[in-house]
Amino acid sequence: MWPACGKLDLVGLSQSATRVFLRADIWRTIPMTHSDLTIPGYTVHGSIGQGGMASVYLATQESLNRKVAIKVLRNVEHDSASAKLNARFINEAHFIASLNNPHIITIHDIATLANGDHYIAMEFVSGGDLDENLERFRAPQGALGLIREIAEGLAVVHQQGIIHRDVKPANILFRKDKTVVLTDFGIAKEVDNNSDLTQAGFSLGSPSYSSPEQTQGQALDITSDIYSLGVILLELLLGYNPFKGDSHTGTAINHIQQPVPELPAELAYLAPLLKRMLAKSPGDRFQSCESLVKAIQSVHQPSVPAATTSAPTGQRNFAKPASLQSRPLLALAGIASATLLIAALTYESETDKEINRLLEQAELGLEEERYIFPEQDNARYYFRQVLLLDDDNSAAEDGLAEVTARLVQQYVTQGTEALERGDLNRPQGNNALYFYREALALDADNSHALAGMGQVASEYTRRARADLLEGDIKGADRNVKRGLKVQPDDEELLSLRKEVDEKMPRAKRLIRNVFGKIREQIDNN
Structure with missing residues (x-):
């Protein structure tokens, strides 16, 4: 198993890079310069992401005529540190490729260029991240379904003894068919490996979604990922992240001290689930994603009592003739239809x-x-x-x-x-x-x-x-x-x-x- 390492962003795509889907014929009209990447077996259309140590390109795998995202680890210095980085990059890719789950990013190819740079060709995910798909998960059942699918993917990761450590909306992506994908295993680590590079200045996860023990640099287990999922679920239900403070330190303190906020009355039935997911102590949380999935499946939204139609005692219910009742209803229906039509014609989404x-x-x-x-x-x-x-x-x-x-x-x-x-x-x-x-x-x-x-x-x-x-x-x-x-x-x-x-x-x-x-x-x- 590969060693723990700081944030490298090697396998997962960035938020801006993953929401794209470029037409190959359009890109071919604007050819690349001589300095651009050439990979045998691939038509590289252009860069879609750039980082300190890696670059991401949109390409077509010629043998299968499919779009892929190619991540290239750029090596400037050829020293022991670069050798370790290369090994981490390749081993990490092999690990992700070994996982068989529809909710984990798919690796297609791992190889080395003629100049010694390593690259990974992976599934090109074009449907954007969670922040760009929030409208689909406003309803409680939609949010629960999403968390359940991510937990199913994490269960496969945890079974291999790996903690993701950076579960957040930007790393939850969607394919064109709306299925969800968990990506970016750049700071994942072994459960039994307590070594880390945080002392060297690497950031470790996103503070807004980090567990209390993660914000304090303590030893982690798989329940840290479950905590992060709980923060995401809470944010979907409330429309905001209640733990997010004015600073990195403020956010960390909120995770350590602030209790889970009280849910609105209509969402109170979800309080027990969230209480376990967001427990401050790891031992009080769900101890596996499998148990979390079962708990989500057992949650049932309470039925809303039907409104009474009987008249109060002492009052007589004088019903209007059917012909008189229907006219105002038809008029209201017409107004409502017209209003909806106008709204539909004039609505402009944030993307538009x-x-x-x-x-x-x-x-x-x-x-x-x-x-x-x-x-x-x-x-x-x-x-x-x-x-x-x-x-x-x-x-x-x-x-x-x-x-x-x-x-x-x-x-x-x-x-x-x-x-x-x-x-x-x-x-x-x-x-x-x-x-x-x-x-x-x-x-x-x-x-x-x-x-x-x-x-x-x-x-x-x-x-x-x-x-x-x-x-x-x-x-x-x-x-x-x-x-x-x-x-x-x-x-x-x-x-x-x-x-x-x-x-x-x-x-x-x-x-x-x-x-x-x-x-x-x-x-x-």
Whole structure:
């Protein structure tokens, strides 16, 4: 079993990274730069998460044509600490892969890149985290069902002698089919292993959901995870986390001292369940997730007594004729239907508001010609963010296409200007070849960029001929090579290649004779 370690966030995806679902065809219109990741067997579409020690990419596994999230552990230093980190990364992935439960994140592949970096290809979870799905769990039965499913997943983890230690809404994710997934085992540890790296400055779990013993750095058992589940259930029922204070210390003190708040009358039947889940002492809690699941299954919401329709004693109930009763009811029904229709037509969810805000920012980026820079404040970035929230948003798709078209035009213009200056392949990142190639990377059939590449090859041809006329065989050879890299099948350049090769031996003899005479003069003097 692998050793305990501080927060690494190696397997689980971050909140922002896990709620996305990007269309591969849209990403292909914006190719990656040369510094981006290449993994054999995968088409990498782009980065969706970045951390201090790992990066997350959205990719398509080519053999099965399925979306995956690839997490790469970046190693800068190759020392003993990095070796331990590598081992932890791989062992942790193997552990998660060994778990067989629909509510645990699925690992598809574990391997190493050519440069020595390790990566994990895992299930791509696109339905967002719990905070983004709260409306589905406002009702008590919905909340209980969610906690039960997470407990079933945790039971499998606990059976392997592992404590998760970071159960919180951000680590509870949802697939597109609405099923729940527990992720982020970055600070999980063995039940019997009391070692830790908290002294080295690693944070240990989220204080808002940590058990009293966890906030105090004491020894933990599996009931610490059950406590965290209790906090989540309480938050779902009340609409807020009653233990969350104004500071890290305040929150920790609340977990240690503050009793479980009294539930509203309609939720009082859940008080015994929460009391055991949130007991301050680990021994007073449910001792396993299996027992917690059974307790949840035995909870039954009390039935609400039917409202009485009999008239009070001493009063007579004079009923109206049916025809008179139905008219106001029909009128009220009509008003209610109209109200609901208006609400449905005008309702704008928080996600819709965010999408509209991002689209406005993207359009502003287009107007100000901020196509891909500055980072995270450009048109392409905002359109992509929209697609993270709505993978079929036509406005964002059209916007990305517009960004691509404008970038191509911009690169062609810059390439033409560099060609006029004579900057064929220098300076780096600001020459004709660079700009035309960038344009063709976005639009492989762009006629202007293709014509520009032809002009670059022609200029190399002209320079090579000029070098031959001046007897500069080395210069001619250099320009022919560069031209053939641009247009490998160019007949004129291929002909020049033969001519240079024929003259090269004579040139070498001339250089040798010249240097020989110079050396004789130096020796005589």
